[in-house]
Amino acid sequence: MVNEERDGYEPSTVEDKWQRRWEERGTNSFTLDELRSATDPYYNLMMFPYPSAEGLHIGNIYAFTGADAHGRYQRLRGRTVFEPMGFDAFGIHSENFALKVGKNPMDLIPSNVANFTRQLKRIGGMFDWDHSVDTTQPEYYKWTQWVFLKLLEAGLAEQKEAPVNWCPSCKTVLANEQVVGGECERCGTPVEQRRIKQWFFKITKYAQRLLDNLGHIDWSERTKKSQINWIGRSEGARLDFPVVDGDGKETGTAIEVYTTRPDTVFGATYMVLSPEHPLVDAVTNPGLHAPVYAYRDKAKQKDLVARQKVDKTKTGVATGGFVLNPASGEKVPVWIADYVLMGYGTGAIMAVPGHDERDYEFAGTMGLEIRPILEVDGEPLAPGEDSPRARYVRSAGPGVSLDGLDVAAGKRAIVAWLEESGHGVAASNTKLRDWLFSRQRYWGEPIPVLHDDEGNTVPVPESELPVLLPELEDFQPSGRPEPLLAKATDWVEVTDENGKRWRRETNTMPQWAGSCWYYLRYIDPRNETGPVDPAKERAWMPADIYIGGAEHAVLHLLYARFWHKVLFDLGHVSTKEPFRKLMNQGMILGENSEKMSKSRGNVINPDDVVEELGADALRLYEMFMGPLEVDKPWSTNGIQGIARFLDRAWRAAQLTEPDSGDPHERARHRTIRKVHEDVERVRFNTAIAALMEYVNVLTKAETATAEDKRVLTLLLSPFAPHWGEEVWSRLGHDASLANEPWPEFDPELARAEMLTIVVQVNGKVRSRFDVDPDLPPDDVKAQALADDAVIRHLEGKTPRKVIVVPGRLVNIVV
Ligand code: ANZ
Numbered sequence: 045m046v047n048e049e050r051d052g053y054e055p056s057t058v059e060d061k062w063q064r065r066w067e068e069r070g071t072n073s074f075t076l077d078e079l080r081s082a083t084d085p086y087y088n089l090m091m092f093p094y095p096s097a098e099g100l101h102i103g104n105i106y107a108f109t110g111a112d113a114h115g116r117y118q119r120l121r122g123r124t125v126f127e128p129m130g131f132d133a134f135g136i137h138s139e140n141f142a143l144k145v146g147k148n149p150m151d152l153i154p155s156n157v158a159n160f161t162r163q164l165k166r167i168g169g170m171f172d173w174d175h176s177v178d179t180t181q182p183e184y185y186k187w188t189q190w191v192f193l194k195l196l197e198a199g200l201a202e203q204k205e206a207p208v209n210w211c212p213s214c215k216t217v218l219a220n221e222q223v224v225g226g227e228c229e230r231c232g233t234p235v236e237q238r239r240i241k242q243w244f245f246k247i248t249k250y251a252q253r254l255l256d257n258l259g260h261i262d263w264s265e266r267t268k269k270s271q272i273n274w275i276g277r278s279e280g281a282r283l284d285f286p287v288v289d290g291d292g293k294e295t296g297t298a299i300e301v302y303t304t305r306p307d308t309v310f311g312a313t314y315m316v317l318s319p320e321h322p323l324v325d326a327v328t329n330p331g332l333h334a335p336v337y338a339y340r341d342k343a344k345q346k347d348l349v350a351r352q353k354v355d356k357t358k359t360g361v362a363t364g365g366f367v368l369n370p371a372s373g374e375k376v377p378v379w380i381a382d383y384v385l386m387g388y389g390t391g392a393i394m395a396v397p398g399h400d401e402r403d404y405e406f407a408g409t410m411g412l413e414i415r416p417i418l419e420v421d422g423e424p425l426a427p428g429e430d431s432p433r434a435r436y437v438r439s440a441g442p443g444v445s446l447d448g449l450d451v452a453a454g455k456r457a458i459v460a461w462l463e464e465s466g467h468g469v470a471a472s473n474t475k476l477r478d479w480l481f482s483r484q485r486y487w488g489e490p491i492p493v494l495h496d497d498e499g500n501t502v503p504v505p506e507s508e509l510p511v512l513l514p515e516l517e518d519f520q521p522s523g524r525p526e527p528l529l530a531k532a533t534d535w536v537e538v539t540d541e542n543g544k545r546w547r548r549e550t551n552t553m554p555q556w557a558g559s560c561w562y563y564l565r566y567i568d569p570r571n572e573t574g575p576v577d578p579a580k581e582r583a584w585m586p587a588d589i590y591i592g593g594a595e596h597a598v599l600h601l602l603y604a605r606f607w608h609k610v611l612f613d614l615g616h617v618s619t620k621e622p623f624r625k626l627m628n629q630g631m632i633l634g635e636n637s638e639k640m641s642k643s644r645g646n647v648i649n650p651d652d653v654v655e656e657l658g659a660d661a662l663r664l665y666e667m668f669m670g671p672l673e674v675d676k677p678w679s680t681n682g683i684q685g686i687a688r689f690l691d692r693a694w695r696a697a698q699l700t701e702p703d704s705g706d707p708h709e710r711a712r713h714r715t716i717r718k719v720h721e722d723v724e725r726v727r728f729n730t731a732i733a734a735l736m737e738y739v740n741v742l743t744k745a746e747t748a749t750a751e752d753k754r755v756l757t758l759l760l761s762p763f764a765p766h767w768g769e770e771v772w773s774r775l776g777h778d779a780s781l782a783n784e785p786w787p788e789f790d791p792e793l794a795r796a797e798m799l800t801i802v803v804q805v806n807g808k809v810r811s812r813f814d815v816d817p818d819l820p821p822d823d824v825k826a827q828a829l830a831d832d833a834v835i836r837h838l839e840g841k842t843p844r845k846v847i848v849v850p851g852r853l854v855n856i857v858v
Pocket of ligand 1: 277278303308318385387389391392396400
């Protein structure tokens, strides 16, 4: 293939050689002293991979290469860059694979890790292998268990029986975050609801801070939004509806509801209790016990997420009981329906079918009264609709009237009246639920607590950590909620020094545990006395940038922030947030923009690509495909073009000096400026395009100065590090280019020659001005429309069309 044309550039030998040298010279590893004393530290963190048996996929390589190019750039800029790598190896993926091949995951993981390490070294990442972690190693999970004990001590871990999501295919419970549209996030199986005693972390206590601190970190808007929505904070009121008997007399009990729209109380024509609500028995008319109980039993089997869907056909049954609407004094019927959940608000709602869509649908199905109480120009608002012009009607009762007010005023007035009259209080709520943390599978960290026969639970003393995961021969999940570890009877039974017998906790931690704090352990992975040395933690945290997949927005990223805040409160870390800046890379798609998958047969194997064209071609190609955050299709032609570009650049670095002067000075400074500005914004694709242009300039001239070669090599090196080192050494340097300074540009020399833009109004030339050739078309257009002569010729009319011909012309049609 292309090798004959390569003029001596032979990627496989060059790449092998430099990978060996980096390792021998410790180019990318830190000593302890360097770690402690770095004056300008830059913690370049990327989401660590789970080491599957298949090896790294091209998407992993994409994320890691983007992060690595960024890290290499920061290093050339003079920062001390820490770029660790590790393995997130507990969890159901590894366990299922182990079951499939009939081996213990303990025996499989090391070979997967070895294969991943080989591949990661092969792509030339600047990884500091002396600071690697593997979450399944006892010296690592000892500290994961330690964090669990800290949460327990702080009163943030509790065991309780509750309705939970059960995935019948994964044969374990799931956290709410793992249920997407009623299905298991991992395998797509509809989840079932079960009542089982489980471990929960009280993440809800941190909801407000998890929200508030989003304002202080530089994260993609998309991810922030996902967290805000997931936490789901709302403002409203809680109000009491007294229960009345058949004659309308108050029984002394009241049912409290949570509503975000207390102002719509005059439109509340019925009430709905969650089937699990504790007052269902008390309100149900004895004659209706049979249908009410039958409905309740059926609801138990449904999962919580499916129950909340707006478009789901609503079901429910009347209890025959009544409550009083506190504002209107009317008697309204009480129903039970599964669209109201026990775990949210108070588990009871005032139903306002005139304005709430779900209530509207339910009322329609059940023939209940629909009473809109907000109108615009005499027309009622539709359910779910909002308008600043809406005013209340039919909203007056003993003690309060909202008629004629707008919504903002109505909300204030009703809350004031509720509080004054004692019918209710202003209240807020969050959708976030406590984090269900235990799992019934084998391949996870044991939870370090002991239980006795009387139901007491005690932590395993810190000195006895880690609680080692026992080796189980048969770890096939049973499908019953009893955890697998219960089978390890020798391990489960413990006798303490007083002869008292205990049973070990047999639930394991979920796959999210190890990844909640690995970025701390990277800094100090061999520490035996604590999770991380405080001085090193202070030097390196928070991570300056965190690059990884967008799918972790409300799973890993929420959990890690929560653990970090707890560790901060307990004085174990010095920063409130773990990750200062977050970037999400896009996906690499198949050649036809479809997802890559084994079943489609369109998976690109990175080993094959590296074998054929070299790691640098792969790296450079992936970075050239487009902005890091965007999804983009793979192109075999594209990567071959990039391999040829590396050859051209190789030859350019060997061109002879010009006879005199510095003919490419301006082009060189322009290139430095463009590459610098683009790389700074993580716009690698346009930076690479600028380097291609520069290589064309040199190639055409058939000359290059030493300075041209120095600049080209350094600028290209973050993307093609092996190529860079080889060229650098051939230019006569002994030391690695990784510690060289990043080239600087002179703004005067970097200024591009200006282009003259002609502006036409209705086909006639009316003005001219000069612009920088890099000015985006929208800015050129804006400048044309702001031009004095143009404004005169527009005579106050609005242009119908503005056409920009880049670099030449703006045509305005009025
Ligand atoms: C009356 C009303 C009128 C409501 C209206 C909304 C619109 P967010 O905003 O998501 O927090 N609700 C309260 N508790 C519920 C539960 N346990 N299960 C299902 N729905 C529940 O939602 C708050 C609103 O969701 C509450 O405000 C309540 O309906 C409903 F025009 O009360 B609203």
